[in-house]
Amino acid sequence: MRLGMVGLGRMGGNLVRRLARAGIGAVVWDRDPAAVAALAAEGAEGASGLADLVRRLEAPRTVWVMLPAGEATEAALAELAGLLAPGDVAIDGGNGMWKDAIRRAAMLRAKGIDFLDIGTSGGVWGLARGYCLMIGGPEAQVARLDPVLAALAPGEGTAAPTPGRDPAGDPRPPRGYVHCGPNGAGHFTKMVHNAIEYGMMQAMAEGLELLQQAGSDRLPEDQRLDLPVPDITEAWRRGSVVASWLLDLTAQALAADGELSGYTGRVGDSGEGRWAVQAAIDSAVPAPVLSAALYARFRSRQDGPFADRALSAMRNAFGGHLEPR
Amino acid sequence: MRLGMVGLGRMGGNLVRRLARAGIGAVVWDRDPAAVAALAAEGAEGASGLADLVRRLEAPRTVWVMLPAGEATEAALAELAGLLAPGDVAIDGGNGMWKDAIRRAAMLRAKGIDFLDIGTSGGVWGLARGYCLMIGGPEAQVARLDPVLAALAPGEGTAAPTPGRDPAGDPRPPRGYVHCGPNGAGHFTKMVHNAIEYGMMQAMAEGLELLQQAGSDRLPEDQRLDLPVPDITEAWRRGSVVASWLLDLTAQALAADGELSGYTGRVGDSGEGRWAVQAAIDSAVPAPVLSAALYARFRSRQDGPFADRALSAMRNAFGGHLEPR
């Protein structure tokens, strides 16, 4: 079995490499020829374009698109709709909007082509650690691609068994991949996953700032504590309730620089955190933490926003208060 | 009837002036002799210190302390405890912590002196507009001081009658002052008042930023709107659900400078907003808006805080993401 991989960035290239380790080959393409050449040097088969990539694959074909969400993915899938044949499957492994997955599936389905939306978590560590896959689309294709999915996923031994889990249940989730339902379900689940990630990160970030500010000169002198933040995060990795992969990474970043002085604190965000808040609103689910985490990122990129100037103006207007400093 | 006023800043001086208009005299003191001289020039009787101020008043004496909350107020009340006599009353009209009011009342009560904690809202506009007074302490003193309180308050005609309000009810609230209960109740009520104020201000500030950013180039070009924010706030003052004094002041600030470019957006906060969140925690009352308003002010005074740097570090660690810009 082999598949086509479109997009050889941080994620796509490593997916190909992890598959190769399991003996699964790939025909690869990227708009950057150097990226294609690099993978080809490692044994993948390079293609000169989407049409060429499709031509090199045996039916039923599998083409995994691993491009930035939005226009790049849209264009690739539209082109693939004209190149693939009934029985083939196109996969969007990026961070796409789940409603787009539903729409794209319908577009491809009209030509007899199947579609899978696969949320792919693991980042730069996935090559070594495996990718957690959240899959939406027809079960027949998910079943056909099981060797691919199993090869990409971390595998059962990477976490202890869950006590009480039904041994007759779906064997895939304990290996790190899950068929979430029809098209859209994979990207919806990934969207929620990322929103939880935002919230966990923000919880940790607020706590770290509390630790770091425990010695602040805003506090009465006899209540100041100078805490060894890197050591604390290291200790928390074992036995504590907050033990987590995010904590592992935080301890690692703090081991390298306890002040994190290499960062300005301008925090990026991708679409997933935003869509999750919209989903919360659509289903009338209160999501205060997921929203707060998103807003903290928005705020991190602002300087003296209008809202804050308006507060200062109001305080001045009713109380004659000047701005501090 | 006349009283002593300790502290002749933005608030204390105007309280004396408003009382004078009602024919109520004052003996005044401030650590700044120029402030005393200024009021004396307007007809008040200047004192050379707290002891002198007390000596000049007739029993039963009323001394209104209008100093910054904290040490200044604490020191003045401690000194007054040694100067006043049974039957006299000391008033803390500042933004004191309500638990301090309970403690101070007990301290004075042990010497037979009464105490009133009076939350005083009105800011720089109070001289013309009247002060809303929230009073804690013994009813006998509140009743004795009714002429003073009535003179400071805005008066019944400054708002339309509340339909359905019991005509036999307490006549004071419709005049703008209210006896909230025993000591502590006045400052507790003022604390809640200010927390609501923070929340209303933040609601307005967020809305204003939404209006101002409606033309942001972060939006698709065909969805950008260039809105006349000053005119909008002016129109909202009439007939809308958000009509309020804060809106009046906002419209005024925007009439002067639609960009509010004279402000940096570093927003101060006093103790009241903080104590209100603590009170919410003490009584297990969810207060998401009151807290969010407080945190927005904290955040407005930070640049690249540790929490945000930690988020950037985590994003880099798991996804190789660089900070935006």
Added chain:
Amino acid sequence: MRLGMVGLGRMGGNLVRRLARAGIGAVVWDRDPAAVAALAAEGAEGASGLADLVRRLEAPRTVWVMLPAGEATEAALAELAGLLAPGDVAIDGGNGMWKDAIRRAAMLRAKGIDFLDIGTSGGVWGLARGYCLMIGGPEAQVARLDPVLAALAPGEGTAAPTPGRDPAGDPRPPRGYVHCGPNGAGHFTKMVHNAIEYGMMQAMAEGLELLQQAGSDRLPEDQRLDLPVPDITEAWRRGSVVASWLLDLTAQALAADGELSGYTGRVGDSGEGRWAVQAAIDSAVPAPVLSAALYARFRSRQDGPFADRALSAMRNAFGGHLEPR
């Protein structure tokens, strides 16, 4: 000058009545014949349907649609697109989504018909108090309809002049109506208005609960305060920083029932608060208070939601904690 009014509910009927007081007539229709008959009895001209309504108006026609946002409004405007003529104007005075306004304007514009999206604030009090109008669409039609808009708006005397406002500025905002920009701008502005309203309401609601719970038996006995909440809100109406129309209404509700025992606390929400959060996300504006206010309403309608059960399950899993009670 007269206009057509489609939809004679709480809002539409009173708009007609307020116009009549200014000598502006209306041809009216509603799917409920009784509503038409009631207005006709007051002097309006009843129509038997949209086509009949349009037929009875003189060109250039003005048809104000005052229906629930969504399907009802969509259907009426679609039908009007086939009935009106170039030069006529259709108005959506409801709480429509601002992007729908842009779309509908384009749909009507293709037939030469103008469109105005007019956010209308004032509720059940608008008849007496006037309506605050936020208008999007072509200035020529806004100018032509000035007598209608001026008649509906509260008028200049209903609030004190804003000090410093340029006397040569647009005269309409001080009368309570504002031309916000092209189509979409009116409903966008109304959306933000309502979001601010949500935030102000929630700020007040949290504060009121703090007051009401100040005597809670969760507090140490010597720190409990039994506060006269209705009297406090009455006093705040005069001279305080939180004075506002919402406070007037709150004081009124508490004058009728200090415990608000006639309410269960299930709080409804319309689309506007939701769209505002989406707009905040679209333009990357932090809106913690506007969101918190929305989520409080979502939460008010839930009983034992999955999120809370999940928290209990986690606490039990790591700490053996049972649920309280």
Added chain:
Amino acid sequence: MRLGMVGLGRMGGNLVRRLARAGIGAVVWDRDPAAVAALAAEGAEGASGLADLVRRLEAPRTVWVMLPAGEATEAALAELAGLLAPGDVAIDGGNGMWKDAIRRAAMLRAKGIDFLDIGTSGGVWGLARGYCLMIGGPEAQVARLDPVLAALAPGEGTAAPTPGRDPAGDPRPPRGYVHCGPNGAGHFTKMVHNAIEYGMMQAMAEGLELLQQAGSDRLPEDQRLDLPVPDITEAWRRGSVVASWLLDLTAQALAADGELSGYTGRVGDSGEGRWAVQAAIDSAVPAPVLSAALYARFRSRQDGPFADRALSAMRNAFGGHLEPR
């Protein structure tokens, strides 16, 4: 080496058992004789009271108090202050307030007795998994007790080494315990730990509700997804960014009952989450997620709170809106 253990509940008993496995004995006491007898049956030495427990230990004595924070701990430490001798150490291993730790340390120090505040994370799993210990107090005692602390902690092998961590750094954090600083630092760190825990839990809970409600009939029919929530959490345990011990426990709870129908959703909270918000306020650190997590728990225990009834009353007052349902 052996120590005294006061309080043999869920935590204290297992601490003794884990120490026994490392060959460290204990003299134990609890107000419940059955608890003492149970531990004695496993090899511990039972005491009949605090005085007896102290008498049975060899100097320098170590007495670990593992009681509910508040009065029980206060009383035990006060009694120990009269029983222990200079050179001895008393430990508070409970969830005490960090300012209490500073005060208690001073109280004991005045008698020459040392004090350690040790935040102890691990819950019902600590016996098998080890306890993460966050320690405040004099380094000499921490060093002396190293065998005890090392025996309780999980040990280095329970997590992978942190890349880049200085091999010459403090060897204790990689084993799962950390000396955070002088008295107060241990409980302060535990307080922040628990606040992060609250935030992570709430992030996860909100995400789970989003998944569970993805099929809600509040959504348009063609956008509903019926997601296998237990399988999703199982898959996330491997390779995903949200992998964490809390997720392990969540997957376990969902494996047992995918609907979590055994829980009502009333969520308890202890002091730590509350104190953390107070600490955030004291040091002016924005903590929106930590607060939101706390408020969600408060709200989970309310039915129709005053705040929500006030919102309904306001909506009715300005718009004539009735409560939904």
